[in-house]
Amino acid sequence: MANVHTHEGPNDGGAAQRKVIWKTFWILLILTALEFLIAFTMAHGTMKITIFILMTFVKAWYIVGDFMHLKHEAKGLVWSIVLPIIFVVWLLVALVIEGESIFDAVWL
Amino acid sequence: MAGHASEQIDTKTLWGGKESPFRTSYGKLMMWFFLVSDALTFGGFLVAYGFSRHAYGGEWPIGEETFHSLPFLEGNYPLIYVAFMTFLLIVSSVTMVLSVEAGHRMDKKGVIKWMVATIIGGIIFVGSQAWEWSHFIHGSKFGKVELADGSKAIVHAKEFGEIQNFTVQTAGKHYKAGQVLTNKDLDLLHEFQHAVEAGHIKDKMITLHDGSVAKVSKKDDVEMYLVVKEAGSKYKLRDKIEGAEAAKQYYEAAYSGEAQRVIYGANLERNEYGPKLYANYFFFITGFHGFHVSIGILINIIVLIGCVKGTYHARGHYEMVEKAGLYWHFVDLVWVFVFTFFYLV
Numbered sequence: 001m002a003n004v005h006t007h008e009g010p011n012d013g014g015a016a017q018r019k020v021i022w023k024t025f026w027i028l029l030i031l032t033a034l035e036f037l038i039a040f041t042m043a044h045g046t047m048k049i050t051i052f053i054l055m056t057f058v059k060a061w062y063i064v065g066d067f068m069h070l071k072h073e074a075k076g077l078v079w080s081i082v083l084p085i086i087f088v089v090w091l092l093v094a095l096v097i098e099g100e101s102i103f104d105a106v107w108l
Numbered sequence: 109m110a111g112h113a114s115e116q117i118d119t120k121t122l123w124g125g126k127e128s129p130f131r132t133s134y135g136k137l138m139m140w141f142f143l144v145s146d147a148l149t150f151g152g153f154l155v156a157y158g159f160s161r162h163a164y165g166g167e168w169p170i171g172e173e174t175f176h177s178l179p180f181l182e183g184n185y186p187l188i189y190v191a192f193m194t195f196l197l198i199v200s201s202v203t204m205v206l207s208v209e210a211g212h213r214m215d216k217k218g219v220i221k222w223m224v225a226t227i228i229g230g231i232i233f234v235g236s237q238a239w240e241w242s243h244f245i246h247g248s249k250f251g252k253v254e255l256a257d258g259s260k261a262i263v264h265a266k267e268f269g270e271i272q273n274f275t276v277q278t279a280g281k282h283y284k285a286g287q288v289l290t291n292k293d294l295d296l297l298h299e300f301q302h303a304v305e306a307g308h309i310k311d312k313m314i315t316l317h318d319g320s321v322a323k324v325s326k327k328d329d330v331e332m333y334l335v336v337k338e339a340g341s342k343y344k345l346r347d348k349i350e351g352a353e354a355a356k357q358y359y360e361a362a363y364s365g366e367a368q369r370v371i372y373g374a375n376l377e378r379n380e381y382g383p384k385l386y387a388n389y390f391f392f393i394t395g396f397h398g399f400h401v402s403i404g405i406l407i408n409i410i411v412l413i414g415c416v417k418g419t420y421h422a423r424g425h426y427e428m429v430e431k432a433g434l435y436w437h438f439v440d441l442v443w444v445f446v447f448t449f450f451y452l453v
Contacts, residue, residue, distance in 0.1 A: 021209065024202075029198065039187065095155050095159040099159040
């Protein structure tokens with residue numbers, strides 16, 4: 001397996017990269033704290049769930065894009081990963097709606 | 109096209125066929141594809157959970173009502189422990205990225221330092237999850253109560269009234285009449301809970317395991333109230349029963365002498381939090397995730413050993429750390445989804 005290549009380190013000793021890493025950490029932390037705030041202050045309902053899902057996707061974008069470096073990879077690779085996930089998201093939406101209609105059919 | 113992509117790559121990175129799909133190494137690409145497949149698996153579980161929950165006819169447990177304990181502490185801390193666990197995993201993800209970043213600069217000491225931090229974070233997370241499971245199975249101090257009208261309610265309280273002692277009235281094989289049993293002799297709370305669930309307490313008289321009968325001396329609960337989760341003939345869903353009425357209803361059941369009027373914790377048959385399905389999903393999804401975290405810790409330890417031995421430094425790059433990092437971030441990401449859909453929603 002031909003996998004060997006020597007790295008030349010970044011000129012600034014990696015400081016700029018580390019700054020991005022910590023910035024992303026703070027974003028994730030603040031988003032999570034906000035989620036908890038919403039969990040306790042907002043009434044249970046579709047709006048609450050939608051906000052949670054949107055916030056989770058924003059967090060997922062930062063983790064996958066920055067931490068996992070996907071933002072900087074080849075576009076083909078990005079789509080190879082994102083497209084299947086979009087299908088899973090659609091599956092989730094579809095089955096939650098299914099669940100609700102079964103509830104309506106059986107219990108209402 | 110593939111030809112164009114391979115022009116920009118160091119010849120040593122090219123795969124066997126002299127191409128380099130997506131301009132990335134074989135190991136990294138395979139790790140990404142594995143992660144996509146794992147995402148489909150976890151996605152499947154969460155979809156099933158979403159479906160079951162929305163199709164369920166009865167009342168589904170609320171996250172902040174169910175998960176409100178902290179290790180070693182009494183009191184109500186809704187979702188605090190889960191928040192800590194989430195914070196821990198995010199921090200361990202950051203330390204992992206810092207390790208990868210150090211690897212880019214061939215900073216061996218930096219890689220090792222941050223890998224160790226990541227492993228420690230992971231171990232504390234798994235330990236915390238284990239505590240959550242154990243606490244879930246063991247149950248709360250009050251359990252879930254079936255009231256006289258057939259409704260079922262969960263209990264909230266500022267404080268469970270302490271059990272001070274059992275005063276033996278009728279001797280048994282072990283204890284003598286007149287003997288006052290305190291926590292030095294036996295675990296009063298556990299004996300009390302076992303007896304309540306088995307129906308061995310009637311009108312404050314507890315039948316102990318040796319056959320003796322003792323009078324229970326217990327302090328009053330502080331700010332205890334009931335929330336109805338299953339309707340009965342008198343109480344409706346989500347009714348709140350407070351004050352003296354709450355204590356009356358709860359202890360009528362607890363001291364009725366009937367088995368299973370109060371149930372504690374979770375087992376394969378029933379649990380005090382909600383439907384059987386809820387407990388099933390809790391263990392399955394968090395268990396599957398915890399299993400992944402454990403594997404991740406193992407992989408990280410193996411990679412750490414490689415770092416310490418200088419294997420990757422000699423190789424000229426720390427890509428192995430990067431691949432382990434991808435896996436670790438995936439595990440963090442799954443937790444973000446699990447905790448949002450299971451605990452928060």
